[in-house]
Amino acid sequence: MQEEDKMSQKSGKISRRTLLGGVIAAAVLPVGNLLAIGNSKPQLPAVADDPTKTPGPGPSPLGRRSPFENPVRKPSDISSRTPLQDMHSTITPADLHFERHHAGVPTIDPAKHELLIHGLVGTAMKFTLADLKKFPSVTRICFIECAGNFRTGKEEMTPQDILGLTSQSEWTGVMLSTIFNEVGIDPTAKWFLAEGSDAAVMTRTIPLAKAWDDAMIVYAQNGEAIRPEQGYPMRLLLPGFEGNMNIKWLRRIELSEEPYMTREETSKYTYPVKDKIRMFSFELDARSIITYPSYPAKIAKGYVQIRGLAWSGRGKVNQVEVSTDKGQSWQKAVLQEPVLSKAHTYFRFDWDWNGEATEILSRVTDETGYLQPTLKQLIEARGPNIGGYHMNPVTTWQIKQDGSVLFKPEPLK
Amino acid sequence: MKKAMIIFCFVLLAVCCAINKISVAQFRTGVPGDSLKRVPKFGFGRTVGKAEIAEWDIDVRPDGKGLPAGKGDVETGRLIFVKKCTACHGAEGKQPPGVKLLGGVLVSDTLSTGRVKTIGNYWPYATTLFDYIRRAMPYNLPGSLSNDEVYALSAYLLHANKIIGQTAVIDAGNLPKIIMPARKMFVMDDRTGGKEIR
Numbered sequence: 250m251q252e253e254d255k256m257s258q259k260s261g262k263i264s265r266r267t268l269l270g271g272v273i274a275a276a277v278l279p280v281g282n283l284l285a286i287g288n289s290k291p292q293l294p295a296v297a298d299d300p301t302k303t304p305g306p307g308p309s310p311l312g313r314r315s316p317f318e319n320p321v322r323k324p325s326d327i328s329s330r331t332p333l334q335d336m337h338s339t340i341t342p343a344d345l346h347f348e349r350h351h352a353g354v355p356t357i358d359p360a361k362h363e364l365l366i367h368g369l370v371g372t373a374m375k376f377t378l379a380d381l382k383k384f385p386s387v388t389r390i391c392f393i394e395c396a397g398n399f400r401t402g403k404e405e406m407t408p409q410d411i412l413g414l415t416s417q418s419e420w421t422g423v424m425l426s427t428i429f430n431e432v433g434i435d436p437t438a439k440w441f442l443a444e445g446s447d448a449a450v451m452t453r454t455i456p457l458a459k460a461w462d463d464a465m466i467v468y469a470q471n472g473e474a475i476r477p478e479q480g481y482p483m484r485l486l487l488p489g490f491e492g493n494m495n496i497k498w499l500r501r502i503e504l505s506e507e508p509y510m511t512r513e514e515t516s517k518y519t520y521p522v523k524d525k526i527r528m529f530s531f532e533l534d535a536r537s538i539i540t541y542p543s544y545p546a547k548i549a550k551g552y553v554q555i556r557g558l559a560w561s562g563r564g565k566v567n568q569v570e571v572s573t574d575k576g577q578s579w580q581k582a583v584l585q586e587p588v589l590s591k592a593h594t595y596f597r598f599d600w601d602w603n604g605e606a607t608e609i610l611s612r613v614t615d616e617t618g619y620l621q622p623t624l625k626q627l628i629e630a631r632g633p634n635i636g637g638y639h640m641n642p643v644t645t646w647q648i649k650q651d652g653s654v655l656f657k658p659e660p661l662k
Numbered sequence: 663m664k665k666a667m668i669i670f671c672f673v674l675l676a677v678c679c680a681i682n683k684i685s686v687a688q689f690r691t692g693v694p695g696d697s698l699k700r701v702p703k704f705g706f707g708r709t710v711g712k713a714e715i716a717e718w719d720i721d722v723r724p725d726g727k728g729l730p731a732g733k734g735d736v737e738t739g740r741l742i743f744v745k746k747c748t749a750c751h752g753a754e755g756k757q758p759p760g761v762k763l764l765g766g767v768l769v770s771d772t773l774s775t776g777r778v779k780t781i782g783n784y785w786p787y788a789t790t791l792f793d794y795i796r797r798a799m800p801y802n803l804p805g806s807l808s809n810d811e812v813y814a815l816s817a818y819l820l821h822a823n824k825i826i827g828q829t830a831v832i833d834a835g836n837l838p839k840i841i842m843p844a845r846k847m848f849v850m851d852d853r854t855g856g857k858e859i860r
Contacts, residue, residue: 352798367715375714376707383706431703442721448804450797452721501718510724510787512794516779519848522860526784526844530851563855617855630859 293317320345323409327351328395330413333540333558338585339593340390341416343471348478349395349414351513352448355498359482362446364466368503371433378468378482384423384431387465389488391591392417392560394533396491396518399640404647404655408540411644411656415560417593418479420486422467425460438504442511443485446500453494454508455487456531463488463591466499489562489591490531491638493518520639523632533562535621536641537569537596537613548652550604555582560593561615568614571598575608576645582611602648608657610645624659633662722793726838729792732809733833736826739818742811746800755780755822765801769822782823786848788840791816813837 293316297303314320320336322329328349331341348354359378367373395414400406407413438457445451455464465486468475475481480497487494493513508514508529519528537559542548559569565588570579585595596611612621624642628635645657722728743755750765752758757767757778770780781791796812798804807815817832825840826832853860 352801352804365710365715365718367710367719373710373715374707375710380706384704427704431707444718444721448798450720450804452793452797503719503721505723507723507725509721509793510790511721512790512798515787515790515848516781516785522849524847525849526847527851528786528848530853532853532855534853534855615855618857619855620857622859626859 331416333408346416355447365501369435369438388421391488396638401658406656418470420467421469422465425464442503443496444501446498452511520637521634535561535615537611538644542654555598559613564616566594569596606650724787729834730809734814736821739814786845
């Protein structure tokens with residue numbers, strides 16, 4: 250068996266026995282065990298003492314990561330989170346893009362899939378994937394972030410644990426405005442319902458203005474077809490809007506005078522603000538996080554390059570400031586070009602650590618002048634029942650004297 | 663004669679180029695996001711009729727648009743709930759002590775201000791119940807309930823949350839008229855970017 254594993258690793262093929270074993274395991278093991286399999290590290294190959302003395306394997310049909318690198322998503326029952334601490338720039342490899350779905354990932358035959366557009370339109374129409382690909386295509390880079398992307402509670406938390414429900418891709422598809430022009434939109438239409446082809450048949454209502462602005466129907470992610478977890482064969486892309494609205498496995502759009510008040514936009518994705526419940530929160534407010542150094546990294550006295558991500562659902566990142574003295578003073582970080590609208594932006598800050606315990610944190614200002622708040626400021630603005638969605642507080646990392654880095658959980662009350 | 667022919671050809675060529683330029687320019691305006699007006703139709707996709715739309719058009723709006731014919735009462739709904747819903751939502755839709763419900767709690771005293779969100783204290787529109795149950799429930803067999811069964815489940819859950827009486831029969835006429843206790847708490851987002859934290 251071990252020999253066979255070695256062989257299959259070398260040839261890049263999945264052996265019959267491995268495949269069958271996997272299927273049987275999937276059939277009998279409870280979910281927890283399956284997750285454990287997903288997280289298990291691949292066996293490291295035999296390494297020659299000197300790689301310059303032995304020829305390596307030749308070309309293969311499909312590349313794979315170095316067996317020495319093992320970035321993985323962190324799955325729960327309903328989502329999986331991107332390992333932001335393992336990323337070196339802003340594009341998320343498609344197989345590490347976060348997932349959130351409401352009734353599992355459907356398997357869809359692209360030849361059978363159609364998108365229906367109807368309601369307050371001139372002509373109700375259906376489009377196949379092949380039809381969509383004939384329209385003028387557009388490519389853009391933007392992030393998608395879940396509106397419920399905030400966890401806290403203990404010191405041993407990575408960026409993935411705290412806010413791993415954000416990822417960035419280069420998306421290709423057709424502008425929704427191009428398709429809406431094709432069907433003709435009735436002047437009385439103000440909203441549109443988007444519906445997925447998953448077992449939740451999930452729906453959200455979106456303001457029509459977003460369609461005329463920058464909404465897209467996308468079929469490609471980082472240059473190849475969208476992954477099933479991200480909505481294969483087509484999804485809605487609403488740059489800057491909460492992830493849930495970017496309906497995956499898109500099968501239907503209905504134009505309407507009024508919102509539908511679906512389950513996701515009323516009993517979910519809404520949150521208490523003082524004595525009221527706020528609904529229809531579309532844009533994700535500006536946010537940043539230092540991804541290095543972060544838990545579980547350990548640093549040494551001397552030069553440390555602080556690195557991280559900043560983004561805003563309302564446009565471009567204007568500036569990122571970093572504090573290395575617990576927030577008493579702030580200095581500007583360098584932004585890595587290109588700085589794109591509604592996109593993860595990489596920042597860097599050179600730091601000479603003097604070896605004393607401290608706290609480091611970052612805060613972003615977006616092009617609307619919005620400055621990322623602290624958790625305390627968010628609680629002051631929204632009241633003591635804060636929680637749930639649209640939480641974008643400053644993240645603080647504690648640097649201990651021994652160089653270890655720990656998250657600083659702050660009280661919610 | 664030969665000269666005239668050559669001039670004619672040149673003119674024809676110039677006219678053709680001009681026409682070609684116009685059509686290309688027209689299409690170019692359709693490429694990026696500013697394509698609302700003055701864009702030609704591309705002619706891709708196919709038109710569909712009412713019957714084909716009806717197969718997929720399952721949404722229900724707060725004004726009742728989309729609600730089908732049919733009706734259901736509280737007791738019928740209770741029997742369906744016991745059979746098809748309690749495994750994930752608990753007996754009577756309530757939280758049993760010490761058990762993590764797969765589908766979450768659905769029922770509470772509507773006056774409760776506790777953190778647990780239920781239909782009684784957190785759902786602003788009754789029509790959402792019908793829409794959601796019909797499209798997505800039960801979790802293991804979505805889309806398997808008849809319209810009458812969905813009306814009955816809606817009636818049962820509204821009654822269990824003390825919103826309608828024991829003898830109520832729910833249909834397309836009265837479901838949109840129910841005023842949910844949580845409706846008055848919901849407000850539209852007022853964040854606008856800029857300096858203010860909201």
